[in-house]
Amino acid sequence: MAHSIRKRSLTAALTGVLALSLAGAAMAQEVNLRMTIWSANEAHLKLFNDIAEGFRKDNPNVNVRFEPLPFETYTTALTTQIAGGNAPDMAWIFETTAYDFVNSGALVPLTPALNGTPGYNLGEVPASATERWSRDGQLYAYPFSTSPFGVFVNNDLVKKAGAKTPAELIAAGQWTWPNAIATAQAVAQSQPGKGGLVVRDFNYQAWQFLSSVTYGWGATPWSADGKRCTLADKPMVDALTFVHDAVFNKKAMPGPGQNVDFFAGDAAMTITQISRASLLPKDKSFAWDLVPLPKGPVGEYALVGQAGVGVLKASKNAPTATRFVAYMTNPENSARLAQFFPSARKSQLNAQTLGKTNALLSPAQLDTVVVAGISSGKLMPGHTDFARLQQMVRSGMDAVWQPQANIPAAMQSVCGQIGPLLAQ
Incomplete structure (x- = not known):
């Protein structure tokens, strides 16, 4: 009898130890990933969280949390986290600072993992889209958003002013910057x-x-090789003179210190990327349109903004984070992300595919702004040590945003400051 009791007690004890061990192992296997992003938009976050839930179905021990940081100070906040030993596992990276992140060695190379993911097909992403994110044949961040800039229009305000709408100007072949x-x-x-x-x-x-x-x-702010300042060259001086006149003489653009929100119905037009379409009023309080950028003296042109997603080497969960990036940017999820962040994948760069997740935009808008823009657009300026350059140019351009500005002199001064840095 005593022997039987001792046996049952031992069995219970061993079962308890085993249960605790299994629970401990389960807890040890739990992986919490954190990804910094610049958007706190509810629609964006819902999409990201939906993608994370899809990943969790096959990886039940992995939790993904998206941490929005303020857009204006995003890169500074991110680099502060990294320097302070609190690096996220994954991060959005602006195209302007791509060279810094790629060349600094802060990111995990993604090419082996992406090529090793069934059905990923990295080959359909053109080299033009991956140039800033690559080094020595390795991709260090995936350009999940290749988004052209367009002009959103409040047709109600334009018509009330008795002016021609941009669509009417386009139809007449008169969509130019002066018009x-x-x-x-x-x-x-x-x-x-x-x-x-x-x-x-x-x-x-x-x-x-x-x-x-x-x-x-x-x-452009600097030459194609990034070695020479071109801010004082005639094209930039002419462009800034045009903008200065629009701001201070024609009052056609809000001046320094004036905050005007197009999406609140307070402006005729705004230039931004299509991801901002989510800010359009849901009550349809004004009739809006989306058109390409106006023609400039060089003719038709397009500007493309990019955002990459990379895995930080400082991450304690880099292999799992890399697998999540591969999942987040696979063909299926790239098509879902294209609702806000157009994909550079060739198979998805058409109005029919984009239209499946962009119900707000018409096929014509998708063709003329998104597809044409991605196909022909130039990226926003970027450079190594961009944060420093950005601040130096911003400070120097304060002299331009004065009513009686001497624009050529101001730009010569800026080039004098940043020239040595570019030449390094």
Whole structure:
């Protein structure tokens, strides 16, 4: 009897130990991934979380959390986390800082994992889309968003001002920068409290977003090899003179310190990427349109913004994070992401495919703005040590945003400051 009791007690004890061991093992296998992003938009987060749930079905021990950081200070906040030993497992990276992240060795190479993922087909992503994210034949961040800039239009405000809508100007072959500014000026002058044209995210601080205008003059901040400052060259001076006149003389663009929100119905037009279509009023409080950028002196042109997703070498869960990136950017999920973040995959670069997840945009809008823009557009300026360059140029351009600015002199001064840094 005593022997039987001792046997049952031993069995119970061993069972308990085994249960605790299994529970401990399960807890040890739990993986929590964190990915920093710049958007806190509910629609974006819902899509990301849906993709994470799909990954979790095959990886029940993996949790993915998306951490939005402020857009304006995103890269600074991310690099601070990395330097402070609190690096995320994965991160969005702006195209402007791609060279810094890729060349610094901060990212895990993705090519072996992506090529080893069944059905991934990395080969259909053109080299033009992966150039900034690659080094020595290795891809270090996947360009999950290759999004052209377009012009969103409030047709109600334009018609109320008695001006031609951009669609009417396009039909007449007259969609040019002077005519776009004339339309913006008509709205701003005739309707108190309403703005003309807003270059979203520019705010006289993030000057790289002004490339959506200056590229129309063939103007760039530095030469193609990144070694020479071209801000004082004639194309940039001419472009900035045009913008300066639109701001200070025609009052067609909000000036420094003026915050005007197109998506609240307060401006005639805004230049931004199609991911911002999610901000359009759900109550359809105004009739809107989406059109390509106006023609500049160099003719038709397009600007493309990119965002890459990479895995940080500092991650304690880099292999799992790499598998999640492969899942998040596979053909199926790339098509889902294209609702906000157009894919560079050749098989998905058509209005029919894009239309499946972009119900807000018509086939014509998808063709003329998205497909044509990705096919022919230039990327936003980028450079190594971009954060430093961005600040130096921003500070120097403060002299441009004055009513009586000497633009050639201001740009010569900026080039004098950044020239030695570019030449390194």
